[in-house]
Amino acid sequence: MNWDQFFVPYEQTVTELKVKLRGLREQYEQDGENSPIEFVTGRVKSQASIEEKIIRRHLDESRLALDLQDIAGVRVMTKYVEDVYRVVELLRERSDFQILEERDYVMNAKPSGYRSYHIVIEYPVQMYHGEKKVLAEIQVRTIAMNVWATIEHDLRYKHGNELPADMAEQLTSLADENFEWDQRVSEIRAAE
Amino acid sequence: MNWDQFFVPYEQTVTELKVKLRGLREQYEQDGENSPIEFVTGRVKSQASIEEKIIRRHLDESRLALDLQDIAGVRVMTKYVEDVYRVVELLRERSDFQILEERDYVMNAKPSGYRSYHIVIEYPVQMYHGEKKVLAEIQVRTIAMNVWATIEHDLRYKHGNELPADMAEQLTSLADENFEWDQRVSEIRAAE
Amino acid sequence: MNWDQFFVPYEQTVTELKVKLRGLREQYEQDGENSPIEFVTGRVKSQASIEEKIIRRHLDESRLALDLQDIAGVRVMTKYVEDVYRVVELLRERSDFQILEERDYVMNAKPSGYRSYHIVIEYPVQMYHGEKKVLAEIQVRTIAMNVWATIEHDLRYKHGNELPADMAEQLTSLADENFEWDQRVSEIRAAE
Amino acid sequence: MNWDQFFVPYEQTVTELKVKLRGLREQYEQDGENSPIEFVTGRVKSQASIEEKIIRRHLDESRLALDLQDIAGVRVMTKYVEDVYRVVELLRERSDFQILEERDYVMNAKPSGYRSYHIVIEYPVQMYHGEKKVLAEIQVRTIAMNVWATIEHDLRYKHGNELPADMAEQLTSLADENFEWDQRVSEIRAAE
Structure with a gap:
């Protein structure tokens, strides 16, 4: 398998989505409107991480493009919880890709405490053929939420992707407090 | 007129087109194919230059987006004359924009000696509204061809956009020699 | 005063510092070391903001470069509180700029609750003359800390740079909780 | 040998030099001066190309950083021949690196017809250690000159780095004509 070739459309997708979503922020600023988008990052899943998933989930290499939905991944960060839903609305209204699936882990956190709104899209890339x-x-x-996820990811990574039970528990409680913090921010802001 | 706002969709169009066309070059390289695209540049027409055109051509500010086709401009440079047509073919096959008009100033140079293939497209930008x-x-x-155009533009600019007749003549003859040079390159290449 | 010219060396300084500090992160990654630098941002103070300071602080335009130390500003974000000091150490050891002043608002928060480590440097830019x-x-x-500062800045901006007293108080208490949260992260991490 | 680690300081050097030299162009523009710098590119020599040189020139891996002077390479393109020397002057006056060697292949073309001014510098990169x-x-x-070098490189590459004698001869004569063309441009410009 030629991985460099395999990654080309995914790299391109991430590059285009970053440029498009960052452009929205710029538009809000020029209009003097407050942007629901604070910043945007993106990455293509590493070869090592894909190979690990192939083994763990018994995936077929020929079906990777269908079975792994997050080879191309883009992250949009907002200042406020309510802005998450403004961004979701913005994404739903776009005509340059199709939304295939939405999962709201903001209101329904994962057992670990993880919160994020996930949207799987089908994005058309123009290749030369x-x-x-x-x-x-x-x-x-x-x-x-991004702070918590960054720290959880870092600590998990250092423990070979498997957190000790007590550490996992403490992190879950940090995630809960984090969300309460976010909600108090929204209350302060709404009271303006 | 709020120019900063006016330019937002044009800036976005140029950014997206640059990222898309540069991505093609990357794809050719990963495939071990020779890319017809050597490099890509882009620019949004300056406010000063638009205002000058409004006056000179008696344009209506409200119709700028229709009357000026090159507010957003992207340039694709190729190594060989025959690659110009490979790029044109690539652009025709894309499904992310519509081609409205094509003008072949490569085979039919302008009187000044200028050569380039011009394509006007209609590009859909996703704004937040x-x-x-x-x-x-x-x-x-x-x-x-890009070397000649760069130098001609620079000398013309220094003469207040109007070249002295003898200088214009000499530049036209440099353009002709330039094109013969390009054709000899193609012959050498074809003889391989 | 020609502001575009005025900003050139500041823009250049910010661009160079961003590229240099992001490069460190890359180096840690290639070495398989954990990077104390999570991400880097930068900005040049806006003309409007400088003009507002000139009036408010009775500054002399000819002395701006001396009296305003943050026209060029770069921000380095870390995952952990202890990494703030690793970054400070890194900055102290560099030979491409001089540190003029350090202020530790991490351990000694401002009354608002704001925390950050500030370093004023003198950076040599090579101009063409x-x-x-x-x-x-x-x-x-x-x-x-960056999350809190982002939100505080946004709310303050919406209130014309002057927060209502009760809102300011609530934000200070959010800053304190935020710092406790950061410290618990460090404890969990140290217990590994 | 860990190539990814090996390349880190070279990648960093190229990134910093590109940002610095492009900044000069920006400065000329803001000053309303004509910039001798038209555009800047950079690349790090590929691993394959270094390994090929190690074999061909019997190099010692431990001495690569001394024996190969072009692992980090930056190219500055100018519109006019006389601007090449303005750029060389600019580089000589900088205090952020040391010039070790200069070779003028502009006035003294290589036998192939290749023209360029080469400067070897020693650039200090700040690593984390x-x-x-x-x-x-x-x-x-x-x-x-860059057009000719691009085409010559492409044709040579397609012939396994060794051009057939007649093709090499034709390219040399194209290089000579190219230089005459450049000189006529300078004459037209001087006659202004």
């Missing part, structure tokens, strides 16, 4: 539809995952979360 | 169709001009030319 | 020394401010903070 | 001096090569040439 024609259009190719690529699956991509857009995660929308507040900057506070 | 919906899709907006933007006109943009894509110019395709060899890197040698 | 020679070297020019530019003052710049580097702020180092955790990603959690 | 201290400063590291890196050799880098800056090539300065007109955009016309």
Whole structure:
């Protein structure tokens, strides 16, 4: 398998989505409106991480493009919880990709405490031999949720992807407090 | 007129087109194929230059988006004359914009000696309040044609946009030699 | 005063510092080391904001480059509080700029609750007519501190730069909780 | 040998030099001056190309950083031949690197017809464990010389790095004509 070739449409998808979503923020600013988008990041899943999933989930290499929905991943961070839903609305109204699936882990956190709004899209990339539809995952979360996810990811990674039970528990409770914090921010802001 | 707001969709169009066309080059490289695209540049017409055109051509500010087709401009440079037409073919096959007009100044140079293939497209930009169709001009030319155009533009600019007759004549003859040079390159290449 | 010209060395300083500090992160990654730098942002103070300061502080336009230390500003975000000090150490060891001043608002928060480590540097930019020394401010903070600062800035901005007293108080208490949260993260991490 | 680690300071050097030299162009523009710098590119030599040189020139892996002066390479393109020397002057006056060597292949073309001004510098990169001096090569040439070099490189590459004698001869004569063309441009410009 030629991985460099495999990644080309995914790299392109991530690059285009970043440029498009960052452009929205710019538009809000020029209009003097407050942007629900604070910043945007993106990454293509690493070869090592894909190979690990192939083994763990018994995936077929020829079906990777269908079975892995997050090879291309883009993250949109918002200041406020309510802005997560403004971004979701913005994404639903776009005509440059199709939404295949939405999962609201903001209101329904994962057992770990993880919160984010996940949207799987089908994005058409123009290759030199024609259009190719690529699956991509857009995660929308507040900057506070992103802090927790960054730290949880880092600590999990250092423990070989498996957190000790007590550490996992403490992190879940940090996630809960984090969300309460986010909600108090929204209350302060609404009281303006 | 709020120019900063006016330019937002044009800036976005140029950014997206640059990212898309540069991505093609990357794809050719990963496939081990020779890319017809050598490099890509882009620019949005300056406010000063638009205002000058409004006056000179008696344009109506409210119709700028229709009357000026090159507010958003992207340039694709190729190594060889024959690659200009490979790029044109690539652009025709894309499904992310509509081609409105093509003008072949490569085979039919302008009186000044200028050569380039011009394509006017209608490009859909996703704004936060919906899709907006933007006109943009894509110019395709060899890197040698681009050298001449760069120098002619620079000398013309220094003479207040109006070249002295003898200088214009000499530049036209430099353009002709430039094109013969390009054709000899193609012959050498074809003889391989 | 020609503001576009005025900003050139500041824009250049911010661009160079961003590229340099992001490069460090890349180096840690290639070495398989955990990077104390999570991400880096930068901005040049806006003309409007400088003009507002000139009036409010009775500054002399000819002394701006000396009296305003944060026209060029770069921010380094870390995952952990202890990484703030690793970054400060890194900055102290560099030989491409001089540190003029350090202020530790991480351990000694401002009355508002704001936390960050501030470093004022003198950075030599190479202009075409020679070297020019530019003052710049580097702020180092955790990603959690950055969340609070982002939200406080946004709410303050919406209230014309002056927060209502009760809102200011609530934000200070959110800052305190935020810092406790950061410290618990450090404890969990240290217990590994 | 860990190539990814090996390349880190070279990648960093190229990134910093590109940002610095592009900044100069920006400065000329804001000053309303004509910039001798038209555009800047950069690349790090590929692993394959270094390994090929190790074999061909019997190099010692431990001495690569000393024996290969162009692992980090930056190219500055100018519109006019006389601007090549303005850029060389600019580079000589900078205090952020040391010039080790200069070779003028503009006035003294290589037998192939190749023209460019080569400067080898020693550039200090700040790594996280201290400063590291890196050799880098800056090539300065007109955009016309760059066209010829691009085409010659492409044709040579397709012939396994060894051009057939008649093709090499034809390319040399194209290089000579190219230089005459460049000189006529300078004459037209001087006659202004």
